[in-house]
Amino acid sequence: MKSIHTKLKLNNKQKTLMAQHAGYSRWCYNWGLSLWNAAYKDGYKPNVRKLREVFTNHTKPLIPWMKKLSSRVYQYAFIHLGEAFKRFFKGSSKYPKSKKKGRSDSFTIDNCGKPIELNGWSHKLPFIGTVKTYEPIEATTKKITISRQAGEWYLSCSYEFHFHTTPKKTDVVGVDLGVKTLATLSDGKVFDSVKSYQKFEAKLSRLQYLNRHKEAGSANWKKVQLKIAALHGKVANIRKDALHKLTTYLAKNHGTVVIEDLNVRGMLANHKLAKSIADQGFYEFRRQLAYKCKWYGSELVVVDRFFPSSKTCSDCGHVQDMPLNLRTYDCPECGLSIDRDLNASINLRKQVGNSEVSISCGKASPTECKTH
Numbered sequence: 001m002k003s004i005h006t007k008l009k010l011n012n013k014q015k016t017l018m019a020q021h022a023g024y025s026r027w028c029y030n031w032g033l034s035l036w037n038a039a040y041k042d043g044y045k046p047n048v049r050k051l052r053e054v055f056t057n058h059t060k061p062l063i064p065w066m067k068k069l070s071s072r073v074y075q076y077a078f079i080h081l082g083e084a085f086k087r088f089f090k091g092s093s094k095y096p097k098s099k100k101k102g103r104s105d106s107f108t109i110d111n112c113g114k115p116i117e118l119n120g121w122s123h124k125l126p127f128i129g130t131v132k133t134y135e136p137i138e139a140t141t142k143k144i145t146i147s148r149q150a151g152e153w154y155l156s157c158s159y160e161f162h163f164h165t166t167p168k169k170t171d172v173v174g175v176d177l178g179v180k181t182l183a184t185l186s187d188g189k190v191f192d193s194v195k196s197y198q199k200f201e202a203k204l205s206r207l208q209y210l211n212r213h214k215e216a217g218s219a220n221w222k223k224v225q226l227k228i229a230a231l232h233g234k235v236a237n238i239r240k241d242a243l244h245k246l247t248t249y250l251a252k253n254h255g256t257v258v259i260e261d262l263n264v265r266g267m268l269a270n271h272k273l274a275k276s277i278a279d280q281g282f283y284e285f286r287r288q289l290a291y292k293c294k295w296y297g298s299e300l301v302v303v304d305r306f307f308p309s310s311k312t313c314s315d316c317g318h319v320q321d322m323p324l325n326l327r328t329y330d331c332p333e334c335g336l337s338i339d340r341d342l343n344a345s346i347n348l349r350k351q352v353g354n355s356e357v358s359i360s361c362g363k364a365s366p367t368e369c370k371t372h
């Protein structure tokens with residue numbers, strides 16, 4: 001079993017619907033908990049099944065707004081309450097507390113026994129309708145949980161993993177991750193750097209500056225902290241979105257994707273580069289590429305970081321120093337003049353099948369890999 005936790009792209013109407021369902025779930029959980037406490041005080045031995053019966057037969061019919069929401073929500077609210085008590089009796093957690101609005105906004109629904117299919121970027125959920133996600137997901141699951149964190153809604157579920165292979169346009173592609181550009185592919189395609197968040201970053205540092213003298217914990221301080229958290233989220237999402245587009249494109253359309261095992265630690269020693277590398281999220285790039293290659297049936301090849309992809313002429317193999325400020329590779333041997341990143345990406349593509357260069361696939365440990 002694998003699990004998914006991903007952000008939902010919702011319109012205002014959908015956000016309201018989610019908040020209503022989370023409110024419904026919280027209401028039932030808290031109602032059940034207080035009835036449990038009251039029954040216990042009166043000398044009864046409460047259980048979740050009895051509470052649910054009281055709710056279904058006597059309470060729910062009296063509250064009209066509940067009819068407009070999915071009835072699966074209250075079923076799961078009671079299941080979760082029962083689980084909380086089970087954990088308490090086992091001694092693995094504290095006595096269940098009532099849920100507070102804004103802190104535990106979540107609800108779980110299922111499809112009345114039928115599977116829920118999640119496929120791609122847009123998903124039809126029972127009762128809720130069609131929702132979009134910021135990354136493509138693939139899963140067949142029995143139930144999903146929708147929750148709110150820092151004002152954003154997320155979908156999570158567990159599922160059994162399955163693969164599906166997409167037709168490939170290109171056999172092998174080399175990818176050079178850059179500083180000036182996000183990525184340059186060996187066929188000449190360029191993915192630009194994400195610049196749009198820089199304006200948010202300026203705003204972010206201004207907010208942090210303004211908040212420095214406010215009393216921590218005061219109402220004003222909290223207000224600004226919330227804004228800061230929201231901006232942080234925005235910046236992270238813009239970055240993540242660009243990476244997802246790139247990694248999906250690579251894994252879907254190419255039989256083999258060749259990347260360089262970047263010496264990130266060495267590069268981080270260079271302060272100017274450091275920020276750029278952190279911004280572009282190289283680790284995240286590799287992580288996404290590894291799982292998406294599995295999804296779409298392509299192979300990820302990681303070339304040893306000692307291979308001089310930038311210094312080698314992709315035409316004749318001549319090797320020369322290439323300081324970072326040189327954007328064009330000019331070869332004195334064969335006369336080739338080519339964009340620095342494109343040259344590197346072509347070199348990476350050429351490494352497939354070269355036994356002199358140590359390559360590994362994207363798998364976590366070398367023992368897992370049977371090919372290399």
Ligand SMILES: [Zn+2]
Pocket residue numbers: 313314315316317318331332333334335336
């Ligand atoms: Zn050359």
